[in-house]
Structure formats: C-alpha cells, structure tokens
Amino acid sequence: MPSKPRVIYWFRTDLRLHDSPALKAALDLKPECLYPVWCWDPHYVYRARVGPNRWQFLKINKKSKLFVVREAPQTVLPKLFKAWKISHLVFEKDTDAYARDRDESINKEAKAAGVEVIMKMGRTLYDPDELVKRNHGKPTMSISQVEKAAEKLEVAKPVPTPESLPDPGDTNIDFEPTQPSPDPDFNDIQRHAPDKSYHKLSGPNGDFAPPTMSELGLKEATSQHRGGESVALKNLEKIIFDADYTATFSKPQTAPTAFNPQSTTLLSPHHHFGSLSVRLFYWRIMEVLEKYPKNKQSTIPTNLIGQLLFRDMYFAAQATLGYSFAQTVGNSHCRFVPWHLPSKIDPANNLITASYHIDSEEAEIWFQRWKWGKTGFPWIDAVMRQLRTEGWIHHLARHAVACFLTRGGCYISWERGAEVFEEWLVDHEVSCNSGNWQWLSCTAFYAQYYRCYSPIAFPKKTDPNGDYVRHYVPELQKLPAKYIYEPWKAPIQDQKKAGCLVKGEDVGEEGGSRVYPKPMFDFNERREICIEAMKNAYHVGLYGDNKKVLDGTWKELFSDSAEGPTEGKKEEGMNGADSDIGEHADDGEGEEKKKKGGQQSPSKQTAQKRKGQGTLDGHVNGGKGKKRKT
DNA sequence: CCGGCGGTTGACATT
C-alpha cells in the first residue's frame, strides 16, 4: 500500500460539494490524490442527463473533475482499485434496499483488495438505522414516532465546503469493461434508440464524460426544471430570504393548482440528487424560526421542518423493511387489498417483477387513460400531463391522482401508480414514493379511506377559474369556468364555441374542433364502490406478509361480485353480519389484529437482487443551463 | 376492556 492515501470518492446521492460529510472524510485523509468517481449503474432509471463534467470541481481545482465510469460499481470499482492503486474508498451511506446489497458487495471487494472503506451518513437528517433503533427496531409509521425517536438526537450541522481539492492521479485504464446485461433494461420505457453509453468505459473521447442523451437513446428533456448545486443553493436562498414564507409554510394550505411559480419549494429534486443538503436546509430554516414570532409560526407536521421529517420517516421505514417496503407482498406493514392489475411476483424471492396481471380489461383501460392524462376528468388529466412533461407535480396533486387510481376511483394497485411516478418524477425516492402510495391507498400510514379527493371539488378550492387545467389541458382552454372541471356537462353550443367537443375516449380533432374525452366513469358511483370495497378489505384484515397473501388463498376470504372478484359491490352483508364469508372475515380480522398488536416478526425475506424496483438514484445533475429529464 | 383523542392536507353545509 502506498504511504500516502490514494482515494476514490464515490458519488451516489450526494452530488454536491457543500455539507458532504463523506467528502470531508475523504479530504481529512490528506490524500496524495483524489478521484471523484461516478459509476454508471444499469440498475437505475436514467431520465436526467448528466451534465458536462466541468462542475464545481473546476472552480476549486482545474485538474480535477467528475470521472464518470460507464460500468456498474460492483464490477468496475475492484478493477479501479488495482489500476489506480487505491488505498481508500469513501462514500455516503445509503439505506435503500438495492443500495445496501450493492454496498455490501463493494465492501467485500474492497476488503479483498486491501482497500479501506469509509462510509458517512449524509442523505437524511438522521441516520435511518439510528431512528429505527430508537423506535425499538420497528419501522417508523408516524411523525410522532419519528419525533420521539429523534428526541435525543441532533441534526448534524453542515460541514464546510472544501476550498481545495487534491489532484487526481493517473487515469489509465488497462482493463476490459464488463458490459451490463441488456435484460432487464430499466430504461427500456424511456428509450427510443439503442443504448450506446456502455461501449467505452471512459466515454467515446476517453475523457470520462457523462453519456449524452443521444448516447443513452433517450429523447431530449421537456422539463424546465434544472439540476445542479448552484441552482439548488440559489433556490434555497430565495426561500430563506422570504422569512414569512419559510416560517408560516403550511403544506395543506399550499395550492396544488399553482404553477409558474408553484406554491411549494420545489427543492425535492435537489434533495434526491443530493445537490442540496437536507441538513443545510434544516438549519437555515431553524435560523429563520429563531427570529420569527413563535405564535405566528406554523408547526410540525405541516411546516417545512415537518416535510423533512416525513422524508426521514419514509427512509427509516424502508431501512427496516428493505425490499418489501416497495410492494404489498411480504410487507408486514402494508394492508392487503385485492386491487385490480396486481403485480406478478417472482416465486424465487417473492419480489414484484416489472409486469402485472390484467385481471380486468376495463381496469387496464382506466390505468392507461390515467397514465396518459385522458381520463376525461380535467384535473386528473392536467396533473398527469404536467407530471409527464415536467417531471414534478405538487404534493397534493400527487395525492389527488393517487387516490383516484387506487381507493377513490379505479381500484387499481398502488404499485402500478408508483411505477409511473418512478418513471416520470425527477424527485423520485423509492422510500418516499412507496410510502406515499401506501399512504394514499390507505394500505399503510393512513386509514381514513372514506376521505376521497374529488376530481371536481378539490381543485375548485384553489383554482375556481381552472387556469391550471387550461394550461396543461389546452383543448379545454376556452371552456367557461362553470364547466372547466366537468366539461361533459357543457352544452354542445358552449363546446363548439370553445372549439372543443367532449366525446369518445380519446383526445383528438374533428372538423376543426379539438376533442376531449368523456369521463371514463361516474366518479361518485366509483367512489361508493371503492369505499365499500375498502371497508371489506379492512374487515378481512390481511397484511402483505400473511401466508394467505403469498399462497393465493386470500381469495377465499373475499366475496365475489359482478363488478370484479373482490370489490364487494354486490351484497350488503360484506361486513360480516350474514354470510359465511363474513364469518371467515371476522375470524381473519381477529387473528390478524392480534398479530399486529403483538411483536411484529420482521420480514424474513432475504435481500436478493431484484428486477422490478429500479430507483432513480442514478441521475446526475445537468450542468448549468443543460437540459435534464426526459 | 373501554372510551377518547389525534392523525400533515375531504366534502359539503352552515354560520
């Protein structure tokens, strides 16, 4: 081993120079040379473009840069250890299920190569494992649990931004690249041309440049949102400068219909990529709160601090439950509801695969119409179109479309919706996304399934004129406000005058007029059906780790009906009063409840590589002014 | 064992 440390600083979810405890640890080694490395990991979904690798490094050291190595970290890092005579590997801790597997494998390789590994927590306010420990080893399922667990912990103060960086050493690569398997291709959905990014380890010009969109076979970005540390810090300053906004922020009071500008901070993509430290954000908020009149401040959980705590809550819940947290099957804390379009399960490991069962043609049609913003409900369609083209939607808009797809409309598995969000959201985190979908589908975290978001009444509260809809569903632009959320009610004369006919099941054009579809169902009718079905599913009381869920015998506990095998539409006796099924259900409930109340056995599922739960961690921020996101 | 209460963010009617 060389006398002076030769260090790889492996970037993952900490794409910043400010407040990076891992980077600080790397520099504290006083290394002879430092290689800032990004490994192009085929496990991740890439929607964002990696900007030119000039980046902040150049400001500090012109010889340094981000080395983007186009190979999975598990295979390439061991080779780099040798080629670059590395003594230390430093990276940020990541408690995502896949990340834990990956890092375990990297740790082993490093040990074998005599490379010392240093791992530092930097992604969340608190170390998720520490929160879990202080929550008695159980997943954090409410904010009060998080607060209690964090009572004696302190949010770390930001570490200073380095003022100098050591040069990297030689960058010769004298080994053969390992091509990733083309199957599964996590980016398949987004690709329109073959992936050429892996052809040469250091990129086509040998300069370790990040792949371009065209190399990746991805279309150019349509989003106006920009990545990068400098953008993140600038946006943070804008928020902190407005003390009233920062101190009185209350999530439920923010308008999901607001755009340009939006009503929330839009810092979540930066937290996702790591271009903004959550702890810096936390302490900057705290500074404002200290000076602001206490009685005028908003409070946890609706204030800005509360938003960060929710993020930590989901991270810690996932840290406990691992892969099972992102699905129903095997998830000890997620209620089983016999949704339409359930995921196919890999029997080898009980993990969801990328495909699902089409148990109902109608549900599949509803799902596609939801995904592509053609449900015939303008509010839902506007949100889904904003999501698809811009990659970010307001938190309450997420609520509305998630409720609509699951318990408040389509009765389709939340896993279908979570996958769509994973494809399209620029701020996607496995833990927050899975957790919020469970919340909204009332399968975990939240239980008041009779509270449904109306696609008509809800947006009306903050946007009676429908400006948001007019922007994202331009075919309805000229429709009178009276009909903007219910265009099917507009008289034909008004439709003609507005240049938009409301008919059929698709958007299109007809005789110089635009066509917007009729609603795909009667919302109030569907709402009733769903609530009844949810009531029944709660009554049956199965959780994802129940044997019956795994072996399919759950079907015996649910009554059939004309509407679908499991929606409980037909009979009133579903809540156990007058049928055999009801009796079973009663027994089932008692049993399951007792089990829940007692000691939870943690999911025994072994952590195996999975093929269905890609994450978006792999995105790298674009450089300034560069387009990112599909 | 019971009841009360809180739970980030519902809809609708009434004041």
Place this chain on the structure above:
DNA sequence: GAATGTCAACCGCCG
C-alpha cells in the same frame, strides 16, 4: 369569504 360543524366511523395510542 373564512371558520366551524357534520358526515360516518378508519387505525393506533393513551389513560
């Protein structure tokens, strides 16, 4: 127009 109450009734926690 904002604030409050009612609707029907979920879970988990606390006393």
